[in-house]
Amino acid sequence: MRALVCSSLRGLEGVAPGALPEPHLGSGMVRIAVRAAGVNFPDLLMVSGMYQEQPELPFAPGMEVAGEVTEVGDDLDSLSIGDRVTAYLPHGGYAEQAVTTHEKVFPIPDDMPWDQAAAFPIVYGTSYHALTDRASLTVGETLLVLGAAGGVGLAAVQIGVALGARVIGAVSSEEKERAVREAGAIEVIRYDREDLRTWMREMVPGGVDVIYDPVGGDITETAFRSIGWGGRYLVVGFAAGSIPSMPLNLPLLKGASLVGVFWGRWAAMNPDADHANFTALVRMWGEGRIRPMVTATYPLEEAASALRSLGSRSAVGKMVITP
Numbered sequence: 223m224r225a226l227v228c229s230s231l232r233g234l235e236g237v238a239p240g241a242l243p244e245p246h247l248g249s250g251m252v253r254i255a256v257r258a259a260g261v262n263f264p265d266l267l268m269v270s271g272m273y274q275e276q277p278e279l280p281f282a283p284g285m286e287v288a289g290e291v292t293e294v295g296d297d298l299d300s301l302s303i304g305d306r307v308t309a310y311l312p313h314g315g316y317a318e319q320a321v322t323t324h325e326k327v328f329p330i331p332d333d334m335p336w337d338q339a340a341a342f343p344i345v346y347g348t349s350y351h352a353l354t355d356r357a358s359l360t361v362g363e364t365l366l367v368l369g370a371a372g373g374v375g376l377a378a379v380q381i382g383v384a385l386g387a388r389v390i391g392a393v394s395s396e397e398k399e400r401a402v403r404e405a406g407a408i409e410v411i412r413y414d415r416e417d418l419r420t421w422m423r424e425m426v427p428g429g430v431d432v433i434y435d436p437v438g439g440d441i442t443e444t445a446f447r448s449i450g451w452g453g454r455y456l457v458v459g460f461a462a463g464s465i466p467s468m469p470l471n472l473p474l475l476k477g478a479s480l481v482g483v484f485w486g487r488w489a490a491m492n493p494d495a496d497h498a499n500f501t502a503l504v505r506m507w508g509e510g511r512i513r514p515m516v517t518a519t520y521p522l523e524e525a526a527s528a529l530r531s532l533g534s535r536s537a538v539g540k541m542v543i544t545p
């Protein structure tokens with residue numbers, strides 16, 4: 223089958239369009255004819271040999287897909303051939319076919335377009351889990367989202383707004399600022415040209431209740447200093463490339479919590495709760511309260527360009543690959 227093939231762990235140098243054997247369907251698994259695959263930052267980390275779980279070479283990157291079920295393991299009766307689904311998987315999404323375990327497959331509404339369905343499970347799954355299960359965000363609280371125009375960031379902005387929070391986004395360009403305002407943020411700080419700490423001190427003197435951080439690096443400690451009493455700081459990722467350290471008197475002084483978020487691991491341990499979250503998210507989608515912002519679609523042959531765009535920090539919202 224056609225796929226984007228990673229044959230050496232050299233980032234974009236090591237990937238090219240090519241062919242891979244059709245994936246094996248084990249028991250409890252589902253085969254999907256891929257209509258669209260979502261692009262995520264961990265795909266770039268994986269082809270660079272920097273992700274926490276590395277598949278054997280050669281492999282196709284891609285952790286989420288949307289498409290039709292074409293085969294189900296003989297022990298399964300919850301899904302049928304022809305079902306429209308979205309799904310996540312360890313890797314292998316940038317290909318004509320993908321297989322994954324049935325717990326990671328979710329039926330989608332008839333009117334959900336393929337590109338939106340492919341851009342759905344990881345970013346909304348992560349951000350909903352972070353803001354509800356981990357941070358217990360409540361109506362009227364203030365939420366600061368760093369990297370707010372990225373994949374998980376924009377999902378966090380939309381979900382925060384849908385949950386009734388007052389959302390502030392932090393971004394590095396005018397184009398990203400527009401996207402975050404469109405997603406419902408009441409304020410956007412441009413940290414490429416304004417000092418985050420000064421801005422926060424003026425605009426939110428009491429500090430924010432929840433901070434969502436998929437960026438890491440130098441911004442983390444600065445952002446933490448803007449948290450309010452009893453705040454929750456969500457450690458989501460390190461797109462800036464470095465894992466920050468921080469003096470532990472900072473959480474002490476604010477009575478604040480530093481909260482780790484590892485949605486994939488949590489979902490594997492709590493599949494029923496993950497499905498309940500997905501049901502809530504599909505309801506929000508049906509009510510028009512969340513919408514994946516798909517800003518670019520690439521054919522499989524040009525999938526590397528999508529990864530390049532993530533690496534250069536120029537991507538806004540979500541990109542999808544269409545095999």
Ligand SMILES: NC(=O)c1ccc[n+]([C@@H]2O[C@H](COP(=O)([O-])OP(=O)(O)OC[C@H]3O[C@@H](n4cnc5c(N)ncnc54)[C@H](OP(=O)(O)O)[C@@H]3O)[C@@H](O)[C@H]2O)c1
Pocket residue numbers: 261262263264344348369370371372373374375392393394395398436437457458459460461462463483484485486532533534535537539
């Ligand atoms: N914990 C979990 O369960 C979980 C789940 C999914 C993803 N993640 C992690 O979340 C992070 C974001 O993933 P994503 O798919 O949303 O990525 P993305 O779409 O590329 O967004 C990342 C954002 O980070 C900011 N950024 C700052 N420095 C950057 C740099 N040097 N290179 C690239 N971006 C930089 C950018 O916003 P500005 O330019 O506005 O700063 C960018 O929009 C990744 O580290 C990923 O591994 C974690």
